[in-house]
Amino acid sequence: MEFQQRLSQFDLTSIIVGAIVGADIYIASAITAGLVGPFSIVLWVVAGVFATTIAMVFAYCSYYVPRVGGPFAYVSEAFDDFYGFLTGWSMWIAELLALPVFAIAFANYLQALIPLTPIAEVAARALFIASLTLVNIVGVRAAGRLNDVLTLIKLFPLLLFIVAGIGVFIARPETVIANYTPLLPLGLDNAAHALVLIFWAYAGFELGTLPAGEVQDPQKAIPRAITSGMLIVSFFYILTNLVLFGLVNWTELNQTTVPLVVAGNVLFGSAGALIMTVGALFSVSGSNESGMLGSARLAYAMAIDGLFPRAFTVVHPRYGTPYVVLVVQGVIAFILSNIGKLPGLISFAVLNLAFSFILTCFALIVLRSDRVANLRGQHILPLAGIAICLFLLSSTTTFDKIAGVMVILAGIPLYLYYSPKKDIHHLKTLFLSEEAVLRRRLEAKETYLANLLGLARTVFRWIRRADSHKLPGK
Numbered sequence: 001m002e003f004q005q006r007l008s009q010f011d012l013t014s015i016i017v018g019a020i021v022g023a024d025i026y027i028a029s030a031i032t033a034g035l036v037g038p039f040s041i042v043l044w045v046v047a048g049v050f051a052t053t054i055a056m057v058f059a060y061c062s063y064y065v066p067r068v069g070g071p072f073a074y075v076s077e078a079f080d081d082f083y084g085f086l087t088g089w090s091m092w093i094a095e096l097l098a099l100p101v102f103a104i105a106f107a108n109y110l111q112a113l114i115p116l117t118p119i120a121e122v123a124a125r126a127l128f129i130a131s132l133t134l135v136n137i138v139g140v141r142a143a144g145r146l147n148d149v150l151t152l153i154k155l156f157p158l159l160l161f162i163v164a165g166i167g168v169f170i171a172r173p174e175t176v177i178a179n180y181t182p183l184l185p186l187g188l189d190n191a192a193h194a195l196v197l198i199f200w201a202y203a204g205f206e207l208g209t210l211p212a213g214e215v216q217d218p219q220k221a222i223p224r225a226i227t228s229g230m231l232i233v234s235f236f237y238i239l240t241n242l243v244l245f246g247l248v249n250w251t252e253l254n255q256t257t258v259p260l261v262v263a264g265n266v267l268f269g270s271a272g273a274l275i276m277t278v279g280a281l282f283s284v285s286g287s288n289e290s291g292m293l294g295s296a297r298l299a300y301a302m303a304i305d306g307l308f309p310r311a312f313t314v315v316h317p318r319y320g321t322p323y324v325v326l327v328v329q330g331v332i333a334f335i336l337s338n339i340g341k342l343p344g345l346i347s348f349a350v351l352n353l354a355f356s357f358i359l360t361c362f363a364l365i366v367l368r369s370d371r372v373a374n375l376r377g378q379h380i381l382p383l384a385g386i387a388i389c390l391f392l393l394s395s396t397t398t399f400d401k402i403a404g405v406m407v408i409l410a411g412i413p414l415y416l417y418y419s420p421k422k423d424i425h426h427l428k429t430l431f432l433s434e435e436a437v438l439r440r441r442l443e444a445k446e447t448y449l450a451n452l453l454g455l456a457r458t459v460f461r462w463i464r465r466a467d468s469h470k471l472p473g474k
Contacts (some may be wrong), residue, residue, distance in 0.1 A: 157279025
């Protein structure tokens, strides 16, 4: 199936920015404040460099393997299905862990707006995950303009925060100097672990590495879009944290779960707190980083290759979405949101991401060919990516390492049980022919909030239609 209009470099850059910027910036700063204090700002720069390096590896892999499946497809092509399975398995676990993180963050920021009892917090997390699951099953297509508006809503509070904060810096530099002194009050003992948590905020770039066949002039457009997209994200992240730690002392940030609400209150009083709270709720809800349907599609791709349970290949008869996987993910996410803590969930997610990333870096070493494409940096980038991934893996907690090894090993019997079976050819053919359209819609046109608004509009029309039938003479 050919597209009449392919994605431009600008389109791809927008997809990457939209996939990355979300709830993370509203979460990670408070956690790292208690680990390294205002030195966090340095780690946000380092994490941006790390993420950009690995993002370029993904971009080049997508050029050599222009088909669906992401890292699962790249590693399977370079080596074999076993290593591809381990890559997809760990990536799926990492993407799955994002769901409870966002559910917890949503409840935390909702708590700043409306006081919640413990039971109400559980209900808020359940409602968030349930609505996300329902919307992704229904798969209502969002209008492109509405998607643009939602992206602006996500970025506007941060831009307002940055501009106003810099104004305060100019007017009261002594406050900024005081909050940044000393820069490293807690030493470097926890710096590596803090970097792991910050790196998670940059994750999501893998959603922007679309098959090269969907992009105009992919050899130039993909690397440039990745670079420009990561620079835009880094700009917002670094400046936001620069202002945050300059306005609010790190000891106070360490005591809150809603750091930008605290800083917004410093800038504009209660109005500023409200703006940042609403901005956070929109970012958490509209963030493509949740990747619910993306992770479901990864599980579906592995299932049709015979590597996941056949039940994961079941799609909704009306909406054509893998609803079994979506429901399973929703249930797991709800359980984890009630028993897990933010730092632990994030750290374990990064460990699984780093494992899948390092296998992707090795895949590029095998896939690259100067005869096919002379891509700049394709020889050094995978080596740098491997070093970065090893650092991230070694910087996670001992518990994460033990649990990570157990999770990866748990996937092996799953592979051994399912791999001897043949893939489901008729589903695979349909999936590969339709996936480009579905994935393009998902990443370029759809967000959770847009889908939710579309679903609400549909329900409203049903209600109006039902009422009209009740009128006399109908």
